[in-house]
Amino acid sequence: MKNTALKEFLKCFLVLGLLILNAWIWLLIAPNVEGNGNAITNIYEKILLLFIAGPIVETYLIQVLILDESMKFLKINKHLAIFIAVIIFGLLHYKHWAYMAKTFIDGFFFSYLYLSFKPNQLKSFWFTTLVHAVYNIIAYFS
Numbered sequence: 001m002k003n004t005a006l007k008e009f010l011k012c013f014l015v016l017g018l019l020i021l022n023a024w025i026w027l028l029i030a031p032n033v034e035g036n037g038n039a040i041t042n043i044y045e046k047i048l049l050l051f052i053a054g055p056i057v058e059t060y061l062i063q064v065l066i067l068d069e070s071m072k073f074l075k076i077n078k079h080l081a082i083f084i085a086v087i088i089f090g091l092l093h094y095k096h097w098a099y100m101a102k103t104f105i106d107g108f109f110f111s112y113l114y115l116s117f118k119p120n121q122l123k124s125f126w127f128t129t130l131v132h133a134v135y136n137i138i139a140y141f142s
Helices: 001-029 043-072 076-092 096-116 123-141
Strands: none
Touching: 001 043, 001 076, 001 096, 043 096, 043 123, 076 096, 096 123
């Protein structure tokens, strides 16, 4: 049990590290492009949307509805389902081509994390949401 918890923590930590590395790379490519969160001025709205509701809604929409359901009901393979999900994830974050491309890659990491905790639906959802929220916090304050 203890070994499993450590592996799960390390998996989440690895994905978070890859997300941060991806952000740094895109910061070098397009240094003046910022995320959509800067358009929100009220601090309470920022906290709610960027760190709580955003990750919950996006994980549900992209991983549960699109990724899971396309594999289950449309009977498409996992790789095609991931590709469709990350395209939509990137499009949801359209502000600039570079930011959309960065979030497209982020979507691969979130999808990998989500699928790595399957078949436990609840664990898949909440671990992915938590990593997404932590990543949003780090990205916002850096």
